[in-house]
Amino acid sequence: MVTIVGRRIIAIVPVLLIVSFLTFSLTYLVPGDAASVAAGDNASAEQIELVRRQLGLDRPFLVQYASWLWHVAQGGLGTSLLSSRSVLTSLVEALPVTLSLTLLAMLFAVVVGLLLGILAGLRPGSALDRIATTVASLGISMPSFWLALILVNVVALQFGLAPVAGYISIAEGGLTGWFQHLLLPAVALGTITAAEVTRQTRAGVVDVGGQDYIRTAVAKGMPTRVVVVKHTLKNAAIPVVTVLGLQFGALVGGAIVIERIFGLPGLGTLAIDSVLNQDFPVVQGLVLMITLFVLLVSFLVDTSYLYFNPKVRQS
Amino acid sequence: MSSEALLRIRDLRVEFASDDGWQRVVDGAHLDVQPGGARALVGESGSGKTVTALAAMGLLPRRHSRIPTGRIELAGQNLLDLSDRQLRPLRGTELAMIFQEPMTSLNPAYTVGEQIAETVRVHTGASRKDAWRRAVEVLGEVGIPAAARRALEYPHTFSGGMRQRVMIAMAISCRPKLLIADEPTTALDVTVQASILALLRELQETTSMAVLLVTHDLGVVADFCDDVTVMYAGQPVEEADTVELFGSPRHPYTSGLLQAMPQAAHTGLDLSSIPGVVPRADRMPPGCRFHPRCSHAQEGLCDIAEPDLVPVDGAHTSRCLRIQRGEIDELSRTVDDRVGAARADLDGRTL
Amino acid sequence: MVVDAPVPAASPTRSPMRVFARRVLRSKVNLACLVFLGLVVVCAVFAPVIAPFDPNLQHLDSRYLPPFRWPYVFGTDDLGRDVLSRALLASRVSVIAPLISVGVALALGVSFGLAAGFVGGRVDSVLGRLADAVNSIPALVLALAVIAVLGPGLVNAMLAVGLASAPRLFRVVRGATLAVREETYIEASTVVGCSRLRTVAVHVLPNIRSPLLVQTSLLMSFALLAEASLSFLGLGIQPPDPSWGAMLRTAFEQQFLGPWLVVVPGLLIMCMVLSFNLLGDGIRDAIGRERGTW
Numbered sequence: 030m031v032t033i034v035g036r037r038i039i040a041i042v043p044v045l046l047i048v049s050f051l052t053f054s055l056t057y058l059v060p061g062d063a064a065s066v067a068a069g070d071n072a073s074a075e076q077i078e079l080v081r082r083q084l085g086l087d088r089p090f091l092v093q094y095a096s097w098l099w100h101v102a103q104g105g106l107g108t109s110l111l112s113s114r115s116v117l118t119s120l121v122e123a124l125p126v127t128l129s130l131t132l133l134a135m136l137f138a139v140v141v142g143l144l145l146g147i148l149a150g151l152r153p154g155s156a157l158d159r160i161a162t163t164v165a166s167l168g169i170s171m172p173s174f175w176l177a178l179i180l181v182n183v184v185a186l187q188f189g190l191a192p193v194a195g196y197i198s199i200a201e202g203g204l205t206g207w208f209q210h211l212l213l214p215a216v217a218l219g220t221i222t223a224a225e226v227t228r229q230t231r232a233g234v235v236d237v238g239g240q241d242y243i244r245t246a247v248a249k250g251m252p253t254r255v256v257v258v259k260h261t262l263k264n265a266a267i268p269v270v271t272v273l274g275l276q277f278g279a280l281v282g283g284a285i286v287i288e289r290i291f292g293l294p295g296l297g298t299l300a301i302d303s304v305l306n307q308d309f310p311v312v313q314g315l316v317l318m319i320t321l322f323v324l325l326v327s328f329l330v331d332t333s334y335l336y337f338n339p340k341v342r343q344s
Numbered sequence: 345m346s347s348e349a350l351l352r353i354r355d356l357r358v359e360f361a362s363d364d365g366w367q368r369v370v371d372g373a374h375l376d377v378q379p380g381g382a383r384a385l386v387g388e389s390g391s392g393k394t395v396t397a398l399a400a401m402g403l404l405p406r407r408h409s410r411i412p413t414g415r416i417e418l419a420g421q422n423l424l425d426l427s428d429r430q431l432r433p434l435r436g437t438e439l440a441m442i443f444q445e446p447m448t449s450l451n452p453a454y455t456v457g458e459q460i461a462e463t464v465r466v467h468t469g470a471s472r473k474d475a476w477r478r479a480v481e482v483l484g485e486v487g488i489p490a491a492a493r494r495a496l497e498y499p500h501t502f503s504g505g506m507r508q509r510v511m512i513a514m515a516i517s518c519r520p521k522l523l524i525a526d527e528p529t530t531a532l533d534v535t536v537q538a539s540i541l542a543l544l545r546e547l548q549e550t551t552s553m554a555v556l557l558v559t560h561d562l563g564v565v566a567d568f569c570d571d572v573t574v575m576y577a578g579q580p581v582e583e584a585d586t587v588e589l590f591g592s593p594r595h596p597y598t599s600g601l602l603q604a605m606p607q608a609a610h611t612g613l614d615l616s617s618i619p620g621v622v623p624r625a626d627r628m629p630p631g632c633r634f635h636p637r638c639s640h641a642q643e644g645l646c647d648i649a650e651p652d653l654v655p656v657d658g659a660h661t662s663r664c665l666r667i668q669r670g671e672i673d674e675l676s677r678t679v680d681d682r683v684g685a686a687r688a689d690l691d692g693r694t695l
Numbered sequence: 696m697v698v699d700a701p702v703p704a705a706s707p708t709r710s711p712m713r714v715f716a717r718r719v720l721r722s723k724v725n726l727a728c729l730v731f732l733g734l735v736v737v738c739a740v741f742a743p744v745i746a747p748f749d750p751n752l753q754h755l756d757s758r759y760l761p762p763f764r765w766p767y768v769f770g771t772d773d774l775g776r777d778v779l780s781r782a783l784l785a786s787r788v789s790v791i792a793p794l795i796s797v798g799v800a801l802a803l804g805v806s807f808g809l810a811a812g813f814v815g816g817r818v819d820s821v822l823g824r825l826a827d828a829v830n831s832i833p834a835l836v837l838a839l840a841v842i843a844v845l846g847p848g849l850v851n852a853m854l855a856v857g858l859a860s861a862p863r864l865f866r867v868v869r870g871a872t873l874a875v876r877e878e879t880y881i882e883a884s885t886v887v888g889c890s891r892l893r894t895v896a897v898h899v900l901p902n903i904r905s906p907l908l909v910q911t912s913l914l915m916s917f918a919l920l921a922e923a924s925l926s927f928l929g930l931g932i933q934p935p936d937p938s939w940g941a942m943l944r945t946a947f948e949q950q951f952l953g954p955w956l957v958v959v960p961g962l963l964i965m966c967m968v969l970s971f972n973l974l975g976d977g978i979r980d981a982i983g984r985e986r987g988t989w
Contacts, residue, residue, distance in 0.1 A: 047828035058844045170969035172923055175961035178947055182954045241448040248401055249463045250435035263453040282835030286924050301928055304843040312843045323831050339498040
């Protein structure tokens with residue numbers, strides 16, 4: 030079992046290397062010249078040359094990549110061309126916001142999706158099932174930022190039930206303030222995922238519900254709660270967990286837009302600013318960090334199969 | 345027969361939902377299982393025997409089935425009057441069930457020990473430790489070697505026969521008074537079949553647990569059961585004790601089943617089978633449901649009048665008009681030989 | 696492409712396609728989706744003719760009109776532009792943008808998938824890793840990175856989305872190619888002297904038509920959502936050209952003065968995405984039935 034986990038970790042390395050290479054190559058695709066961008070609009074040719082040498086842009090491509098990678102591996106992501114701040118510092122500042130948002134969205138998706146999916150799957154064909162299935166179809170097709178705009182309009186502006194925008198960390202506003210500011214964004218962001226989880230859970234519960242071992246559990250007198258939660262859900266979980274893993278990347282992407290709407294100072298806001306200003310060190314740092322998290326999540330998902338499916342443990 | 349039956353099924357009707365409305369798949373099931381006794385419920389597939397067994401456990405699919413009439417009494421209490429909630433504590437403790445498909449009847453996500461132990465915990469409120477100890481104990485009782493270690497393993501590491509043993513262990517873990525075994529050996533290899541049957545017989549004898557054995561294989565019945573109920577097309581057609589039924593079957597269908605037994609071939613008789621198939625619930629023939637396949641059927645009688653199940657010889661009942669009228673005497677000869685052959689054959693396999 | 700499934704030319708060689716089309720069309724949901732998508736295409740083509748106003752014409756005396764004030768059926772925005780006319784013109788972007796992305800994804804996914812499955816060995820494993828890597832970068836993040844390099848704009852944005860979507864198609868095509876390569880008739884045609892790659896392509900592509908169609912439909916919906924998101928962020932289509940996502944941006948900026956502006960473009964996006972999603976599911980079901988009857 031340890032070797033399976035180890036092998037999965039090792040498999041991440043080449044993927045990360047390729048991503049880092051792609052990320053580094055980005056700057057070379059820029060139509061303009063990174064050195065002249067960095068040196069500023071009014072720089073003379075000599076100043077540009079000086080910046081070029083300072084940034085090491087005069088060395089061969091692969092040498093630059095290797096040295097860049099060496100720095101990155103030690104956490105040195107360089108400095109922002111725009112603000113001259115350390116990229117890592119900016120990322121670390123913004124990360125908690127995006128992580129809070131994404132994880133809350135995921136929590137919302139899991140709670141709502143499991144609940145709806147189980148209720149629908151236990152009574153396939155019932156009115157409740159049809160409602161849940163329809164809502165899920167709509168939810169999957171709804172742009173999260175549109176839902177966000179509607180929520181802001183109705184919940185925040187019309188009824189004043191939640192703040193319109195802004196972020197307060199737990200340290201500043203306590204758990205309540207933090208939660209209040211993230212509630213609407215998380216609901217808006219998590220709805221698509223909730224819909225996906227609903228569909229997968231429903232399908233899984235319907236499928237597992239027809240299995241012989243569920244009949245066995247009923248036949249030996251297990252209470253309904255045990256039959257559903259223990260015997261059905263663990264077997265129906267794998268596709269649900271898989272979807273959650275796949276959705277993580279989509280959630281991070283969606284968070285970029287949601288952060289913009291709610292004025293949250295997260296990775297998304299940082300990303301848009303740096304993209305519009307061609308602040309490449311920040312863009313590179315963002316891509317690397319986000320990819321690292323995506324790979325981490327998919328590793329966790331893979332590992333969870335060991336728990337849900339005993340057969341995997343042996344192969 | 346004797347006074348107080350453990351399980352009494354009377355006039356049970358079961359209907360399944362179909363595109364054309366409700367289809368009656370069991371129409372007047374009737375049987376008794378004595379305390380500590382062994383009753384066989386025999387019939388081809390489609391005869392309604394498994395549905396009857398599932399109805400007794402309350403395991404029929406709730407949305408697609410209904411029971412318009414009938415009683416299923418366990419020690420005098422009508423199970424059909426009980427809610428799911430009231431029925432639950434009886435499952436596993438009073439009556440338990442094992443199924444035809446041992447490969448898929450165990451939950452792949454939990455160890456076999458846990459699946460037995462949870463049954464014990466739920467019904468007896470035993471601690472995790474005690475329940476586990478009991479699980480290992482019953483695994484040993486059903487003949488699983490190295491039970492303590494095997495309890496920690498998952499179902500996919502067990503063979504079909506071993507899984508059926510686990511199912512049996514799970515079923516007897518809370519010492520039920522009645523075990524319903526639905527085709528317990530059909531999905532297994534022939535050699536394994538015999539050992540599972542031997543195990544069931546041993547458990548029935550040593551623990552005085554009653555067994556309702558649902559099967560299509562009369563060879564199994566001869567070896568194991570005290571009494572036999574034969575079902576055809578949703579109705580019981582003959583009921584007698586085993587020796588009586590094998591010795592002088594009083595329904596042409598039973599006779600046909602007996603002659604279709606592979607063991608009959610050993611005695612030099614023809615290995616005959618009954619032509620045709622069990623009619624579908626929505627296409628029941630008029631009159632006697634068996635008459636289109638019956639070599640004794642009489643035009644103008646069997647295709648018009650619906651027979652009832654009535655005693656023809658003491659407690660021996662039959663649903664055949666011509667038998668009831670005494671028009672047929674001998675349905676088959678040398679049946680004692682056949683029982684003997686069946687027993688010898690089974691014992692041979694057991695050894 | 697989107698709406699051409701019904702009524703292919705009657706010729707004996709295309710009969711499996713017709714059978715398939717009939718299966719897809721048997722479902723009313725599928726039919727409704729195709730009708731809606733067809734309507735969008737019609738609007739896109741004839742937008743200038745149907746639109747009651749010039750979509751960029753500013754009626755500064757009638758700004759922030761709520762819907763149903765004649766002659767502005769869906770109201771006007773912050774500059775007094777007719778929302779209906781802008782929504783109609785924006786349907787062009789909604790048709791073209793996903794086509795660009797899916798085109799890029801198909802070109803990359805199919806060619807690399809064929810190559811990986813056909814050549815195998817090191818090429819396969821390198822391309823596989825590459826697909827894994829691209830796949831592990833969230834599509835919108837990859838799009839942002841590409842836009843950082845190439846600059847904002849609809850085409851750049853959709854190229855990036857197409858690139859991000861390619862790995863999904865790559866996997867479908869690669870798997871099918873591997874399966875077909877094992878078949879003996881490939882070797883037979885190689886002996887005859889056909890170009891091997893051409894042989895595989897000829898045998899593989901008809902086999903994966905259905906899964907490819909499902910993926911294409913789902914990618915269209917994804918690309919449309921991505922376009923809306925990027926245009927909403929100001930990184931896709933540039934003002935004053937309208938897209939539904941860009942109209943939502945206006946709605947966002949004017950949410951205090953014109954809260955209703957959010958309704959029409961959002962509903963249109965949702966209906967179109969829903970149509971592609973349901974159609975994808977519908978085609979998948981139709982394939983299932985196809986398999987079932989065999």
